Amino acid sequence: MTNKNALQPNNEPEKHPFIEFEGVTKVYGQGQGAMEALRGIDLRISKGEFVAIMGPSGSGKSTCMNILGCLDTPTSGTYRFRNVDVGRLTRNQRALLRRHYQGFVFQGYNLLNRTSALENVELPLIYRGTSGRERRDRALHALETVGLKGWETHTPGELSGGQQQRVAIARAIVTGPAILLADEPTGNLDTARSVEIMELLTSLNSDQGITIIMITHEPDMAAYARRIVHFRDGLVASDEPASP
Amino acid sequence: MLWNTILLSLRELRRNVMRSFLTILGIVIGVGAVITMVTIGGGATLQVKEQIASMGSNLLMVSPGKRFGPGQASGTILFKEADVEAIAKEVSSIAALAPVSSQSIQAIYGNQNWTTQVTGSDNQYFRVTNRSVKTGRQFSETELRSGAAVCVVGETVRKKLFGGQEALGEKIRLQKISCEVIGLLQGKGQSTMGMDQDDVVIIPLRTLQRRIAGNQDVNLIQVSVQQGASTDKAQRDIQQLMRERRHLSASEDDNFTVMDMKEIANMLTGTTQLLTALLSAVAAVSLLVGGIGIMNIMLVSVTERTREIGVRLAIGALERDVLLQFLVESVVLSSCGGLLGIAIALSASVWLAAMLRVPFVFNASIVVISFLFSGAIGVIFGYFPALKAARLDPIEALHHE
Known part of the structure; x- marks a missing residue:
C-alpha cells in the first residue's frame, strides 16, 4: 500500500535541486472573483539550507508554504520535491510524502490537548506504523533533543507556550524528516522564548542537517536563517543571503 | 497498523470519558431493554409450558362448537353421556x-359464602387432571x-368457607x-393466566345435570391418552368417531373441537412469545435511536x-487512517x-425474574446478537461522520477555529 516507489526520484536526486519551483501559480476561485495568490514563482532550495520567507500578509507566502508541504498543488507550473513532480501525485501519495520526508511546525502549536507530550510526539510514528518500544524510544529521544527531558507526561495545558512549541518541534522531527516546514513558529511567543526556539531550529539545521523553511514576520527571527526570500503580490521580490 | 489505529481511538475516547459515556447511553438502554424483554419473556414462556405439563401431559380436550369463526354460540350441539361411552368403547389408546x-x-356454609366453579364429573376426572x-x-x-x-372440595374453597374448621362431613x-363434603383435594397451586386450580367444587355429573343444570348435557370431555400411545392418532380417531355420530357429510366442517394439550400450550406460549416480540421490537427501536445518538x-x-x-x-495521516480512526472510535463506543x-x-x-416469580432463563443467542448488533450500529452510524472527517481539506481544517 505504501507505494513508496512512486515517490522515489527517477534518477540520481543529487543532480537535481532538492526543491524546485518553476513558474508556479496558484489561483483561488474562478471567473470574475478569481484571486491570484501566486503569480509565477521560481525558487530553488538545496538540501541543508535554512530559508526564511518574509512578506506582508496576502503576499502569497502561506500559499507557497502549503504547496511546499504538499497540502496543496499549483494551478500551473511545476513543484518538484526531490525531483518528484508533486502536482501529479494523488492526495494519498502527497500524504505519504509528508509522512516520510516532511515535518510541520505551526504558529498555534496544534498539539492534541489532554494528551501527554510523549503521546503527542508519538503520533506521526503511529501513522508510520512504528510499533511499541521503538516508537517510545524515538519519541523520548526527540523530546530530549528539544530539551524537554522530564516533561514527557505533561499535557499541553500544563506546559508554557515555549514548551508547547518545543513539543511540536519534537513531533515534527521524530520521524527524522528531510525538511522542516515552520509557519511562524515564534508568532505566539515573547522575545526570550522566540530566541530559544530559533536557537533550537538553528542547531537542528546545523547539527542534524535538516533543511528548514520558515515563514516569519519578524526580521530578528529571519536573521537566524542563512537565506531570506521576500514575497510581494504573489511574486518573489528579493532572494538573498541573510546579512551576518 | 489496525492496532495502532485502535490505540489512537482508545486514546481519543479516554480524553472524553464523560461524553463517551453519555453517547453510549442510548445503546446501553436499547441493548438492556431488548435482552431484558427476551429473557423475561423466555422465562414466562417456560413457566407456561411447565404449568401445562403439570396439568397432565397427553391430554385431549373434546369441546362442542367449531374452533374458530362465527356461529360458535348458536347452534352448538352439546355432548351427551352416550358420546362419552362411545369414545371410551371405540377409541383404543385411551x-x-x-x-x-x-x-x-x-357455595354457602354457615354465614360464609364463596362463588366458585362447580364441576360435575366422575372419578376418572381426578386421574385425567392429575x-x-x-x-x-x-x-x-x-x-x-x-x-x-x-362433593369433593378444592383447597381454596375449603379455606374460604371453613377457615380452620374441620370440613369433612359438613x-x-x-x-x-x-x-x-366427602373429600378434600390436594392443592395444585396457581395455574396459567392467574386461574386458581384449587378454586373448585367437584360433584357427581348426574347431580349437576339433574339437580342444578336441569339437563343431560356434557360441556366438555377430557381424555387422557395412554402413555406411549400417539395423541395425534387418538385425536384423529375421536374426530372420526364424532363425525360419524353426528352424521357430518364430507363437505361439512366439524361442529366440535378436539384439542391437544400441546396445541393449547402453543396457543398460550404463542401469546407470550408475541408479546415478547412486540416489546423487543419497541426496545430495538430505542437501539436504533441510540445509534442515531452516536x-x-x-x-x-x-x-x-x-x-x-x-x-x-x-503530519502524514492518510484519508484511510482518519476514516478508520473515527470508525473504530464509534464501534468501540x-x-x-x-x-x-x-x-x-x-x-x-435476575432481579425481575425473582420479582415476577418466573424462572430466569439465560438466552445466550440474544446476548450475542445484541452485542453484534450494537457493533454493527457503530459501523453504520459511524461511517458517515468518519467519511466526513477523512474528506476534510487539510488546509481548511488547519485554519478552522
Whole structure:
C-alpha cells in the first residue's frame, strides 16, 4: 500500500535541486472573483539550507508554504520535491510524502490537548506504523533533543507556550524528516522564548542537517536563517543571503 | 497498523470519558431493554409450558362448537353421556376420560359464602387432571349413579368457607341442594393466566345435570391418552368417531373441537412469545435511536476536532487512517454500550425474574446478537461522520477555529 516507489526520484536526486519551483501559480476561485495568490514563482532550495520567507500578509507566502508541504498543488507550473513532480501525485501519495520526508511546525502549536507530550510526539510514528518500544524510544529521544527531558507526561495545558512549541518541534522531527516546514513558529511567543526556539531550529539545521523553511514576520527571527526570500503580490521580490 | 489505529481511538475516547459515556447511553438502554424483554419473556414462556405439563401431559380436550369463526354460540350441539361411552368403547389408546359440565355457583356454609366453579364429573376426572384426594374419599358407584348430594372440595374453597374448621362431613349449600363434603383435594397451586386450580367444587355429573343444570348435557370431555400411545392418532380417531355420530357429510366442517394439550400450550406460549416480540421490537427501536445518538455525537466531534484532523492529515495521516480512526472510535463506543447494556440487562433480569416469580432463563443467542448488533450500529452510524472527517481539506481544517 505504501507505494513508496512512486515517490522515489527517477534518477540520481543529487543532480537535481532538492526543491524546485518553476513558474508556479496558484489561483483561488474562478471567473470574475478569481484571486491570484501566486503569480509565477521560481525558487530553488538545496538540501541543508535554512530559508526564511518574509512578506506582508496576502503576499502569497502561506500559499507557497502549503504547496511546499504538499497540502496543496499549483494551478500551473511545476513543484518538484526531490525531483518528484508533486502536482501529479494523488492526495494519498502527497500524504505519504509528508509522512516520510516532511515535518510541520505551526504558529498555534496544534498539539492534541489532554494528551501527554510523549503521546503527542508519538503520533506521526503511529501513522508510520512504528510499533511499541521503538516508537517510545524515538519519541523520548526527540523530546530530549528539544530539551524537554522530564516533561514527557505533561499535557499541553500544563506546559508554557515555549514548551508547547518545543513539543511540536519534537513531533515534527521524530520521524527524522528531510525538511522542516515552520509557519511562524515564534508568532505566539515573547522575545526570550522566540530566541530559544530559533536557537533550537538553528542547531537542528546545523547539527542534524535538516533543511528548514520558515515563514516569519519578524526580521530578528529571519536573521537566524542563512537565506531570506521576500514575497510581494504573489511574486518573489528579493532572494538573498541573510546579512551576518 | 489496525492496532495502532485502535490505540489512537482508545486514546481519543479516554480524553472524553464523560461524553463517551453519555453517547453510549442510548445503546446501553436499547441493548438492556431488548435482552431484558427476551429473557423475561423466555422465562414466562417456560413457566407456561411447565404449568401445562403439570396439568397432565397427553391430554385431549373434546369441546362442542367449531374452533374458530362465527356461529360458535348458536347452534352448538352439546355432548351427551352416550358420546362419552362411545369414545371410551371405540377409541383404543385411551387411558381415561371424564365428562365435564361446570357452572359458576355460590357455595354457602354457615354465614360464609364463596362463588366458585362447580364441576360435575366422575372419578376418572381426578386421574385425567392429575388431581388427588388428600383426605376423605372419591365418589362411590352408587353416588355417581344416583346423583347423590356429595362433593369433593378444592383447597381454596375449603379455606374460604371453613377457615380452620374441620370440613369433612359438613354440608355446604349449592343453590337448592345441600351437599356433604366427602373429600378434600390436594392443592395444585396457581395455574396459567392467574386461574386458581384449587378454586373448585367437584360433584357427581348426574347431580349437576339433574339437580342444578336441569339437563343431560356434557360441556366438555377430557381424555387422557395412554402413555406411549400417539395423541395425534387418538385425536384423529375421536374426530372420526364424532363425525360419524353426528352424521357430518364430507363437505361439512366439524361442529366440535378436539384439542391437544400441546396445541393449547402453543396457543398460550404463542401469546407470550408475541408479546415478547412486540416489546423487543419497541426496545430495538430505542437501539436504533441510540445509534442515531452516536452519529450525532460523532458529527459534533468531527466538527469540533476539525483542526486536530487537519494536524493529523498534515503530519502524514492518510484519508484511510482518519476514516478508520473515527470508525473504530464509534464501534468501540457502541460495543462498550452493548457490553454495559448486557451487564445491566442480566442483573435486571435476575432481579425481575425473582420479582415476577418466573424462572430466569439465560438466552445466550440474544446476548450475542445484541452485542453484534450494537457493533454493527457503530459501523453504520459511524461511517458517515468518519467519511466526513477523512474528506476534510487539510488546509481548511488547519485554519478552522
